[in-house]
Amino acid sequence: QQPVQSPQAVILREGEDAVINCSSSKALYSVHWYRQKHGEAPVFLMILLKGGEQKGHDKISASFNEKKQQSSLYLTASQLSYSGTYFCGTAIQGAQKLVFGQGTRLTINP
Amino acid sequence: DAGVIQSPRHEVTEMGQEVTLRCKPISGHDYLFWYRQTMMRGLELLIYFNNNVPIDDSGMPEDRFSAKMPNASFSTLKIQPSEPRDSAVYFCASSLGPGPGYEQYFGPGTRLTVT
Numbered sequence: 612q613q614p615v616q617s618p619q620a621v622i623l624r625e626g627e628d629a630v631i632n633c634s635s636s637k638a639l640y641s642v643h644w645y646r647q648k649h650g651e652a653p654v655f656l657m658i659l660l661k662g663g664e665q666k667g668h669d670k671i672s673a674s675f676n677e678k679k680q681q682s683s684l685y686l687t688a689s690q691l692s693y694s695g696t697y698f699c700g701t702a703i704q705g706a707q708k709l710v711f712g713q714g715t716r717l718t719i720n721p
Numbered sequence: 722d723a724g725v726i727q728s729p730r731h732e733v734t735e736m737g738q739e740v741t742l743r744c745k746p747i748s749g750h751d752y753l754f755w756y757r758q759t760m761m762r763g764l765e766l767l768i769y770f771n772n773n774v775p776i777d778d779s780g781m782p783e784d785r786f787s788a789k790m791p792n793a794s795f796s797t798l799k800i801q802p803s804e805p806r807d808s809a810v811y812f813c814a815s816s817l818g819p820g821p822g823y824e825q826y827f828g829p830g831t832r833l834t835v836t
Contacts, residue, residue, distance in 0.1 A: 613763075641821040652812060652827035653764070660822065698764060702821035708754070708777060709820045711764040 612636060614701045616712035623689050623719050631684040631715045633699030642675055642682040643700040643709055646693075653698060656684075661704075686717070694719045725828035727813050733834045739801040742831045744813030745794055750826070752819060755788055755798050756812040758830075764812075769820075770796065803835045 614635045621629055633642060641660045645653040657668070659675035659682055667673065670687045682701075686693055696716045700709035726745040734740055746753045754769040768778040773790045781788070785804070790796040800807055810830045816823040 643825070645825075645827075652829050655824045655826070658822065658824065700820075700825075706821060707752075707771075707819040708766055708769060709825070710766070713763045 613710055614699055614712040616697075616699060616715050618715060619713070620716040621718070623717070625691055625719055625721055626688055629686045629689055629693075629717060631686075631697050631699075631717070633682045633684070633701065633712055635680045635701050637680065637701075637703050639675075639677070639680050639682075639701050640704040640706070641702045642673075643702075644673055644682075644684050645698045645700065645711075646695045647698065647714075648695040656697075689717075689719050691719050691721065693717060725813055725815055725826050727811075727828035727831050729831060730829060731832045731834075733836065734803055735836055736804055737802045738835075739799065740803045740807075740833060740835075742798040742811050742813075742833070744796045744798070744828060746796070746813070746815030747826055748794065750815035750817055752816045752823070753790060753796050754814040754816075754820070754825065755796070756814065756827075757809045758812060759809045767798070771819075800833075803833075805835045808833055808835050 617632045644656040647653040673684045675682045696714040698714045700711045728743045755767040758764045767780045768788045770790045788798045812830045814825040814827045816825045
C-alpha cells in the first residue's frame, strides 16, 4: 500500500526550514528518501531501518517513528539546491521491494 | 563507475508499434528494478530481478509488457503493442541487495511518448 506524504507541495525562502512527512498504515521495516530534480532521475538521500533511528548529513536529516509508522525528513537552512520533489519509499518486513509515495514538491526561492 | 545506463533516452512511437527499452545496471549489483513514472500514478514498480531471475512482476500492467534479463549486465522492457496510455518515463534502477536495506541507483530514464 502506497505511503502518504505531506505536504504535497511547499514553497520556502532560502534559509528557511522544511519538514516532509511520510506515513504508512502498515508496520514498516525501512524507509528510503530520494530527491528528484525536474527531468532527472531520483537520487538517494538516506535509509532508515526499523528501530527509530535518526540519520542525517549536512543539513538534511530524517527520523523514523516505529510506533506511528511515520518518517519525517528535515531540511534546515534550506539552499536553492534543495529544490525538487522528495519521495519516500517504504518496505514492510520480509518485502524485497519499495513502495513510493506520491512525492512532495519543494520550491526554494532566493 | 558509469552508473546505470538506459537507452534510448527518448522514444516517440505510434500506437501499435513495439517498443524496447534497455538497461545496463551497475556492475556487481544483484538487483535490478524497472519503474514507471507518471503524474497520475507516481513512481510504480513494474518488475524486479535478482541475479537475472524475475522475482516479482505483479506491477506489470498487462500482458503487453514483458521484461527479460539475459545476463547480469543487460535487461530489456518490451511493450507490444504500445498504446498512448503507456506514455511515461521508465526508470531502471539497480542495487547491491534487496530494496529495503540497500540504496537504489536510478538510471536517467527513458521518456516514452506513444501517439
